[in-house]
Amino acid sequence: MKERSFTKRLTAGLVPAVPYLWLGVFFLVPFLIVLKISLSDPAVAQPPYKPVFEWSDIAGFFSALDLENFELLTQDDLYLRATLSSVRIAALSTVLLLLVGFPIAYGMARAPERHRSLLVALVILPFWTSFLIRIYAWIAILKPEGLLTQALMGIGLISEPIEILNTEWAVYIGIVYAYLPFMVLPLYATLEKMDDTLLEAALDLGSTPWRSFWTITVPLAMPGIIAGSLLCFIPAVGEFVIPDLLGGSETLMIGRQLWSEFFSNRDWPLASAVAILLLIILVVPIVIYRDVEARRVETRP
Amino acid sequence: MRRTFAPWADPDAKPLIRFENVTKRFGEAMAVDHLSLDIFEGEFFCLLGPSGCGKTTLMRMLAGFEFPSEGVITLAGLSLEGVPPYRRPVNMMFQSYALFPHMSVEKNIAFGLKQDGLPKSEISDRVGEMLRLVQLEKLAKRYPSQLSGGQRQRVALARALAKRPKVLLLDEPLGALDKKLREETQFELMDIQHELGMTFVVVTHDQEEAMTMADRIAVMDHGRIVQVATPGEIYEQPKTRFIAEFVGDVNILEGHVMGQENGLWHVKTASAEVPLTIDDPDEVLHSGQAVAIAVRPEKMVVQREKPGPEAVNVLTGEVWDIGYLGDWTVYRIMLATGEILRVSCANVSRFVESPIDWDEQVYVTFAPGAAVILAE
Numbered sequence: 001m002k003e004r005s006f007t008k009r010l011t012a013g014l015v016p017a018v019p020y021l022w023l024g025v026f027f028l029v030p031f032l033i034v035l036k037i038s039l040s041d042p043a044v045a046q047p048p049y050k051p052v053f054e055w056s057d058i059a060g061f062f063s064a065l066d067l068e069n070f071e072l073l074t075q076d077d078l079y080l081r082a083t084l085s086s087v088r089i090a091a092l093s094t095v096l097l098l099l100v101g102f103p104i105a106y107g108m109a110r111a112p113e114r115h116r117s118l119l120v121a122l123v124i125l126p127f128w129t130s131f132l133i134r135i136y137a138w139i140a141i142l143k144p145e146g147l148l149t150q151a152l153m154g155i156g157l158i159s160e161p162i163e164i165l166n167t168e169w170a171v172y173i174g175i176v177y178a179y180l181p182f183m184v185l186p187l188y189a190t191l192e193k194m195d196d197t198l199l200e201a202a203l204d205l206g207s208t209p210w211r212s213f214w215t216i217t218v219p220l221a222m223p224g225i226i227a228g229s230l231l232c233f234i235p236a237v238g239e240f241v242i243p244d245l246l247g248g249s250e251t252l253m254i255g256r257q258l259w260s261e262f263f264s265n266r267d268w269p270l271a272s273a274v275a276i277l278l279l280i281i282l283v284v285p286i287v288i289y290r291d292v293e294a295r296r297v298e299t300r301p
Numbered sequence: 302m303r304r305t306f307a308p309w310a311d312p313d314a315k316p317l318i319r320f321e322n323v324t325k326r327f328g329e330a331m332a333v334d335h336l337s338l339d340i341f342e343g344e345f346f347c348l349l350g351p352s353g354c355g356k357t358t359l360m361r362m363l364a365g366f367e368f369p370s371e372g373v374i375t376l377a378g379l380s381l382e383g384v385p386p387y388r389r390p391v392n393m394m395f396q397s398y399a400l401f402p403h404m405s406v407e408k409n410i411a412f413g414l415k416q417d418g419l420p421k422s423e424i425s426d427r428v429g430e431m432l433r434l435v436q437l438e439k440l441a442k443r444y445p446s447q448l449s450g451g452q453r454q455r456v457a458l459a460r461a462l463a464k465r466p467k468v469l470l471l472d473e474p475l476g477a478l479d480k481k482l483r484e485e486t487q488f489e490l491m492d493i494q495h496e497l498g499m500t501f502v503v504v505t506h507d508q509e510e511a512m513t514m515a516d517r518i519a520v521m522d523h524g525r526i527v528q529v530a531t532p533g534e535i536y537e538q539p540k541t542r543f544i545a546e547f548v549g550d551v552n553i554l555e556g557h558v559m560g561q562e563n564g565l566w567h568v569k570t571a572s573a574e575v576p577l578t579i580d581d582p583d584e585v586l587h588s589g590q591a592v593a594i595a596v597r598p599e600k601m602v603v604q605r606e607k608p609g610p611e612a613v614n615v616l617t618g619e620v621w622d623i624g625y626l627g628d629w630t631v632y633r634i635m636l637a638t639g640e641i642l643r644v645s646c647a648n649v650s651r652f653v654e655s656p657i658d659w660d661e662q663v664y665v666t667f668a669p670g671a672a673v674i675l676a677e
Contacts (some may be wrong), residue, residue, distance in 0.1 A: 197397055200364075200366055201393075202401075203365075204387070205416060
């Protein structure tokens with residue numbers, strides 16, 4: 001009896017520890033390593049940075065750490081431009097995703113109940129193919145002699161091939177395409193729970209359908225809008241594959257910058273500093289989200 | 302003081318709401334079937350019927366959420382054809398209340414007024430007035446999730462009343478309240494309606510609710526109106542067996558008409574040795590016609606002693622069941638034919654010397670005027 005309650009208590013204590021353990025091993029430790037590298041100096045060595053950690057010289061190790069790499073980030077405006085450009089592209093993509101995703105989610109929530117689970121399955125279906133392959137496929141669609149140009153010329157909308165591939169537009173198309181499920185699913189989850197009689201009540205009280213949409217549907221869908229936007233915005237800021245494959249050399253994004261520092265310049269410390277910068281940028285919206293959520297819960301228990 | 306109010310009896314009175322031969326089909330199903338109905342200004346009108354009888358569809362057509370397949374609905378002489386819900390001078394209190402969860406009580410009540418573009422000061426005056434009317438001044442800043450069921454019901458009522466509509470529609474307004482609160486609220490609704498002089502149309506499946514509140518009741522069945530009358534008429538003069546059985550409790554005795562004598566009908570039934578004598582002069586019947594006699598339980602008398610030879614309408618049976626309700630005692634009496642009668646008896650005295658007991662042989666009688674003949 002006593003023994004059982006002990007094991008019971010042990011497991012009860014361990015269950016909450018699982019997420020901490022996971023995050024500790026796969027997020028906190030790597031993060032600390034990256035942080036350490038970002039504070040080191042580059043070197044022509046293997047690995048290409050110093051200082052190398054040694055237990056015998058802890059004081060020397062700490063004294064070798066400095067903020068030089070972060071200073072470098074502020075001196076060269078390339079990083080600032082890349083950051084701003086990433087945030088801009090991610091923000092605009094998120095707006096586009098909302099514009100495309102909301103009608104889809106709304107339509108799904110309004111579909112007959114027996115169709116809904118099928119629609120959800122279809123939204124997730126693209127995940128069955130590798131992300132990378134799907135982005136490669138867009139090259140074939142968007143290239144000058146690709147499917148899109150052919151189709152538009154076929155119906156006589158344009159007379160000569162249009163340049164989409166290797167422009168920022170291709171990046172928007174790629175992000176909207178790839179991230180759409182992350183926008184649609186949280187929106188669908190909130191819209192589906194919405195009570196239709198609320199809209200009838202609004203109409204009954206003299207509100208036109210358009211106004212009812214803005215005063216009732218949108219505010220009630222806000223948790224889904226915020227969740228979907230963050231699920232899209234956060235990874236889009238650091239996106240590397242889509243701008244690299246579709247965006248051409250002109251498109252400046254922080255994720256690409258990180259890659260080139262790491263693999264082209266082999267400046268690991270600077271690349272690590274860029275990674276830390278990226279993380280700081282992303283912490284802001286997450287904190288805002290938590291704050292908004294907390295206030296919402298507070299006013300409406 | 303309740304006024305004497307009967308515009309329906311006045312041939313010159315113009316109805317506020319008029320349904321003219323209205324039909325509503327959902328695919329193959331006929332929800333409302335060639336229905337005509339007049340509702341007058343200032344009436345407290347109840348649509349009563351079992352679920353699926355079309356009463357909710359009728360109300361939704363009035364609100365503008367459904368449109369008739371055939372026929373016309375007019376409001377104050379104007380056709381409502383093609384008029385969307387947001388342009389009708391009609392407001393509805395929803396069964397689920399449909400309060401906006403992201404708005405405070407105040408904002409919920411102000412919602413309809415804002416749509417009219419009223420000045421801010423007038424909106425806050427009216428919201429204050431409504432809050433006083435439903436006694437919720439202290440809860441103005443609360444959100445619906447912070448209110449009890451009864452409080453939500455009041456907010457829903459205040460919100461629907463705020464625009465001072467020509468007609469207020471109430472869909473099962475008391476359905477979600479518990480019994481005691483329901484009774485209190487019934488009287489409050491009547492007071493508010495009387496105070497504002499507004500026309501109320503209530504949909505309900507609860508006949509007690511309809512009887513208490515309504516000036517007139519329309520009993521519906523299968524998309525048609527079976528009878529429109531005052532609660533008293535519905536109860537005492539039901540037109541059909543369906544109404545007699547739906548509104549209140551009733552005992553039905555089946556039989557055949559034998560003839561008329563001094564204005565009284567004689568009806569032969571299996572349950573009584575002597576033909577029953579019924580005073581229902583309005584019925585037009587012929588000899589041999591199959592009819593049902595309806596008698597309310599409180600209009601029957603149960604006694605142990607054999608009634609004298611001059612007594613009419615005597616049935617004999619055995620006490621099958623006794624239910625003591627405090628104010629009433631209900632006896633269930635099995636006749637020789639196997640039919641079970643329900644007889645209720647007011648408990649006017651605290652002590653009865655030898656009360657009627659289980660399995661006793663008893664006589665049940667009723668006066669000729671206590672019964673109604675329903676042609677089958």
